[in-house]
Amino acid sequence: MxxxxxxxxxxxxxxxxxxxxxxxxxxxxxxxxxxxxxxxxxxxxxxxxxxxxxxxxxxxxxxxxxxxxxxxxxxxxxxxxxxxxxxxxxxxxxxxxxxxxxxxxxxxxxxxxxxxxxxxxxxxxxxxxxxxxxxxxxxxxxxxxxxxxxxxxxxxxxxxxxxxxxxxxxxxxxxxxxxxxxxxxxxxxxxxxxxxxMDYATPAPGIDDWNRDVRKVFAIDDDELLILQPTRVVQRKGIEHAIELVARLGRKAALVISHASGDEGYEYQQRVHDYADLMKIRAIFVDDLIREKREYTADGRKTYTLYDVYPFADLVTYPSIFEGFGNAFLEAIYFRRPIMVNNYSIYSHDIKPKGFEVIEMDEYLSDRIVALTREILDDPDRVGRMADKNYAIARKYYSxxxxxxxxxxxxxxxxxx
CATH class of the missing domain: 3.40.50.2000 (Glycogen Phosphorylase B;)
Incomplete structure (x- = not known):
């Protein structure tokens, strides 16, 4: 009963x-x-x-x-x-x-x-x-x-x-x-x-009439990579690493940051703005357009859910220093996106041993990790194989x-x- x-x-x-x-x-x-x-x-x-x-x-x-x-x-x-x-x-x-x-x-x-x-x-x-x-x-x-x-x-x-x-x-x-x-x-x-x-038994939503203009609204060129940082702007998210990766890739790319700092203050958010300028990369803050549901703002602008953005991501960055678990990691796997992740403690102890295939940095970005990221971005077949493998593992352990x-x-x- x-x-x-x-x-x-x-x-x-x-x-x-x-x-x-x-x-x-x-x-x-x-x-x-x-x-x-x-x-x-x-x-x-x-x-x-x-x-x-x-x-x-x-x-x-x-x-x-x-x-x-x-x-x-x-x-x-x-x-x-x-x-x-x-x-x-x-x-x-x-x-x-x-x-x-x-x-x-x-x-x-x-x-x-x-x-x-x-x-x-x-x-x-x-x-x-x-x-x-x-x-x-x-x-x-x-x-x-x-x-x-x-x-x-x-x-x-x-x-x-x-x-x-x-x-x-x-x-x-x-x-x-x-x-x-x-x-x-x-x-x-x-x-x-x-x-x-995550509900891995149900396929992830894709591109439809509502979200197909995401790249245009975010002002991302057709030949530009969309690298998604799907988190709030707080210090433990390690967003400087994502900025550094974009700067060192040698590709035309924009870093899209999905959420604001929330209730943890704006000092670090200003630091991220300044660091992006220092590293000469294009960081796009879209927190004003990301909502829990699709709707129009009071001034007539269309808003999107985070799930509307994932299908357009060429790479998801998750360089967190500390996480209780890692929702963004599971979401990237759900949307079959390649992911760069920092080897934070919970990832190292609980998630990594399951066998996921990801781009893994260990507290800092080495030349090897930057080169590996380039290789993966340039090899769609490899991305597909990684996505299939990761999805099967996630469905087994995190469903x-x-x-x-x-x-x-x-x-x-x-x-x-």
């Missing part, structure tokens, strides 16, 4: 990694016969299955102030403790209303018990689970100890209790083996590893079917066969 499953996060909206994976899980669970509902401070899910709780967002005024106080003090002012508990209680009431409105059987906190962007929310979810015993699958994308900015704080007691909580009715899921090892070492908590996934099997097992631990 299908269950009512409630996803909870700060926001489930847009194209950030957590929102994307949340929607993938929901799709998988729904095709298994379950019903999915959503609670967050910002939602773009259908209204009939949505519960908006503004104070669940990390950008809400008072919640944002609490966050800043938590990570700018070594000792916690009593007023801050009172505020934390006041919002904890308010959010507990919202969670209770969410559970009651949709008669939920299972909760799925998405990163809310993992990264302390909204500590009252983490406290509220933890207390709700402790008091009700509701079956919970805590989906962890990136733990607080992976981010330097969280290590100076005045809330270690709440970290130890809630990030993540060690409760009998919670099954913990992580997206990479390093997180699985660290979670066990730091907390003694066992977890299930379910990596990010919806693999995630479905793992989620079915987790639900069986709560409800039996």
């Amino acid at each position: 299908g269950k009512n499953i409630g996803f909870m996060s700060f926001r489930i909206s847009g194209t950030d990694g957590v929102s994307l994976e949340t929607k993938k899980w929901a799709h998988i669970l729904e095709r298994m016969g379950h019903r999915c509902f959503f609670m967050a401070g910002e939602l773009d899910t259908p209204p009939a299955v949505s519960f908006i709780a503004p104070e669940a967002h990390f950008q809400t005024g008072e919640i944002k102030e609490i966050y800043q106080e938590c990570f700018n003090n070594q000792f916690r002012p009593p007023k801050l403790t009172k505020k934390l508990h006041m919002y904890r209680e308010r959010l507990k009431e919202e969670i209770a209303a969410f559970i009651g409105k949709f008669s939920l059987d299972v909760l799925v906190p998405e990163n809310t018990l993992t990264i302390p962007l909204n500590i009252p929310l983490g406290m509220a979810i933890t207390e709700t689970i402790a008091e009700t015993g509701i079956p919970t699958i805590a989906h962890h994308h990136d733990f607080f100890w992976e981010r330097k900015r969280f290590l100076r704080n005045c809330v270690w007691d709440y970290f130890n209790a809630c990030y993540p909580p060690h409760l009998n009715s919670i099954q913990h899921v992580v997206i990479n083996s390093s997180a699985q090892n660290q979670l066990a070492l730091r907390t003694g908590i066992n977890s299930t590893l379910i990596p990010n996934v 919806y079917e693999m995630a479905e099997e793992a989620l079915h097992f987790l639900l069986k631990t709560f409800f039996g066969a």
